[in-house]
Amino acid sequence: MPVKEWLPAIARASAVDRKLEAGEMLFRLGDKAAALYEIVAGRVRLSRVDRAGNEIILYVAGAGETIAEASLFSATYHCDAVASSDSLVRGYSKSAVLAAFEKDPKAAQAFGAMLARQVMSLRTRLEQRNIRSARERIRHYLAVNVGADGRTVAPAGTLKDVAAELGLTHEALYRTLAALERAGEIKRGAGKIVLARRARI
Amino acid sequence: MPVKEWLPAIARASAVDRKLEAGEMLFRLGDKAAALYEIVAGRVRLSRVDRAGNEIILYVAGAGETIAEASLFSATYHCDAVASSDSLVRGYSKSAVLAAFEKDPKAAQAFGAMLARQVMSLRTRLEQRNIRSARERIRHYLAVNVGADGRTVAPAGTLKDVAAELGLTHEALYRTLAALERAGEIKRGAGKIVLARRARI
């Protein structure tokens, strides 16, 4: 959900871009929460360090994602943010965002709607991971992500990205897609997968 | 996150309890979105039916969870909700909730904060599922869920519930916990797990 769709222009005007080299820290646990960030390019991981000194990864955000939304409601950050690769992030000042929400309740509502949709989507992805079989997991993914025609799935990135989202190795995904195609369940085209119309089980 | 902590009393006054028998529908895709629901007891699954007639499960909500938050921002429901077991749900009228938010911006903010925290928590659980090894997954779970003392983990439900949250069979969880205890990494007590203080890797 692009920032543009839920954050009013007046708050987007506060945007500050920042380049991060791999390993560079964006913010630390305990720092004053000053902004939320959109990952423009690269990857940023959110983590905490346990008392034994191990880094516990809470999430790895990729391009297009937003992190530290909760910082709007907290005085300090609750984890570290470190660039996992060379990255470009765009920070939106917390005060500017909150001011925009105060001035324009519609904007606050759009923010709430974005979060609610994200909760839904994350819950679905979590449910997907409860499916152990690669074949069933992929079927679930296809069923959830069909387009308006109910038969075509057009993944955003590469199949490797899809494999990562599914929590499968890319080999397992390729193999299983090939098997599904052999079985006549799907057909594959350039950057898309078309489901065959037929019931199962 | 209990409803009480983010929904003002005036909106909670609109609550309507409803008993559902296993298999009974709470709402259907396309129905007018009239309320969001708290699961008081039992389990309710959110699902969609694909054109082949298969039920695609989007999420299974248990006691204490809230569903259909996004219905606040939508005219209709976007999936079906069916009781998976005999259940008790509490519906909060959408109009009452929205009215409360309009009257009291603090309440709207609390709602946003709750959603943002939930996104965080779901992202972490998703990240956890990227860890394939049962042992490492459990270590991650323990590290993320330590209490204030940094050493004690007190799961809410049974170990079977923990296994479900971790996406492991309960056998795998029992075995691995036993192995961790043998290895001296943890100690187990009544309803709690205590981490030994020591670095690893």
Place this chain on the structure above:
DNA sequence: CGGCGTTTTGAGAGAGCTCAACATCGGTGG
């Protein structure tokens, strides 16, 4: 053309799942 990332297929091993049996605990009722 050369290099890099994606896509694809192969073979083998290991980890967790499945099925099974049993122990334990809390509650229920005779």
Place this chain on the structure above:
DNA sequence: CCACCGATGTTGAGCTCTCTCAAAACGCCG
């Protein structure tokens, strides 16, 4: 008070499936 019952907790053994490691074809871009 004890027997019974269901759910949780625990351990064993085998097997399947995915992961891992490897190699190669393919497509794209400089």
